[in-house]
Amino acid sequence: TTGTDIRTWFDGRWHDGDVPVMNAADHGAWLGGTVFDGARYAYGLAPDLLAHCVRVNASARALMMVPHIDPRDMVGIVWEGLRRYPQDAAVYIRPMYWTRQSGPGAIVPAAAEPGFCICLESIPMPSEDASVRLTTTRFRRPVIESSVVNAKAGCLYPNNARMLAEAQAKGFDNALVADALGNVAETATANVFMVRDGEVLTPVPNGTFLSGITRARHIANLTADGMDVRETVLTFDDFRQADEVFLTGNMAKVTPVSDFEDRHYDTGPNGNPVTRRARQLYWEWAASAAD
Ligand code: PMP
Numbered sequence: 001t002t003g004t005d006i007r008t009w010f011d012g013r014w015h016d017g018d019v020p021v022m023n024a025a026d027h028g029a030w031l032g033g034t035v036f037d038g039a040r041y042a043y044g045l046a047p048d049l050l051a052h053c054v055r056v057n058a059s060a061r062a063l064m065m066v067p068h069i070d071p072r073d074m075v076g077i078v079w080e081g082l083r084r085y086p087q088d089a090a091v092y093i094r095p096m097y098w099t100r101q102s103g104p105g106a107i108v109p110a111a112a113e114p115g116f117c118i119c120l121e122s123i124p125m126p127s128e129d130a131s132v133r134l135t136t137t138r139f140r141r142p143v144i145e146s147s148v149v150n151a152k153a154g155c156l157y158p159n160n161a162r163m164l165a166e167a168q169a170k171g172f173d174n175a176l177v178a179d180a181l182g183n184v185a186e187t188a189t190a191n192v193f194m195v196r197d198g199e200v201l202t203p204v205p206n207g208t209f210l211s212g213i214t215r216a217r218h219i220a221n222l223t224a225d226g227m228d229v230r231e232t233v234l235t236f237d238d239f240r241q242a243d244e245v246f247l248t249g250n251m252a253k254v255t256p257v258s259d260f261e262d263r264h265y266d267t268g269p270n271g272n273p274v275t276r277r278a279r280q281l282y283w284e285w286a287a288s289a290a291d
Contacts, residue, residue, distance in 0.1 A: 028098030035059035062151035190249035194242035
C-alpha cells in the first residue's frame with residue numbers, strides 16, 4: 001500500500017504532511033473542545049462541500065467558540081489544497097476548530113479566537129457496491145442535556161468507537177444505534193434509511209443524532225423523483241420488517257445493508273431498487289451541482 005498523502009492548512013497556508021497544530025495548554029487538548037466536519041473529494045467532485053463548511057462553524061458555536069473562517073473562504077482554501085493532489089485521487093476533507101488556552105483550570109473556554117486547521121488525507125477510492133452487516137449495540141446516543149449532540153464534536157466519537165468495536169467483535173460491520181428512548185437513531189458512522197412497501201422511511205431528527213448532510217440530500221433527491229419519503233419514529237422491529245435498508249454519509253454516499261442480525265435483505269442485482277435509484281440520483285445531482 002502507498003502511504004496516506006496528508007496536507008494541512010494551518011496559520012494561513014498549506015503545509016505538506018501532518019503538522020502539529022495544538023499546544024499543551026490549549027483548552028481543547030485537555031478538555032476535548034474540538035469540532036470537525038468531513039467531506040469527500042472523488043471523481044473531481046466534492047458534493048455539498050459548502051454545507052459541510054457551514055456546519056463546522058455551527059458545531060464550533062455549539063461548543064462556545066466564535067468561528068472566524070467564513071465558510072465560503074473555507075471552500076476556496078479546500079480547493080486550493082485539492083489542486084495539490086492528482087485529479088483521480090480520493091481525499092477526505094476535514095476542517096476543525098478547537099478551544100485555545102483559557103488559563104489554568106478554566107473549564108469554560110475563553111472568548112479567544114479558536115484554533116483552526118483543515119486536514120486533507122488521501123483515501124482509497126471507495127467501493128460503491130460493498131454492502132454492510134449490522135447488529136445492535138448496548139451503547140446509545142446521548143441526549144442534548146447530557147452532551148453536545150447538536151455539534152459534530154470530537155468528544156462524541158469515543159462512544160461511537162465503542163459501538164463499532166462491539167459490533168466488529170461480534171463479527172458485524174456496524175451497529176444500529178438507539179436513542180435514549182430505545183428507538184433507532186442512526187449507526188455509529190452514518191444515517192440510516194429503510195424501505196417498506198415502496199415507502200422510504202428514516203428516523204425523525206430528535207436532537208440526539210447527527211442529521212446528516214448526505215441524508216438531507218437523499219431525502220430531497222428521492223422526493224423530487226416522486227418517491228414517498230417520511231421521517232418518523234422507527235423501532236428495531238420496523239427494520240426487521242423492511243424490504244431494503246441503506247446507510248448514508250459523506251464517505252460512502254449510499255451503502256446497501258445486507259443483514260441486520262439474523263434478518264437478510266436481498267442486495268443482489270434486483271434486490272434493492274430504491275438503494276440503487278438513490279445512488280443514481282445522487283451522482284446525477286452531484287454532477288450538476290458546483291461547490
Ligand atoms: N452520523 C454520524 C455519527 C457520522 O459520523 C456521520 C458522518 N459525518 C453521519 C451520520 C453522516 O453525516 P453526513 O452525511 O453529514 O456526512
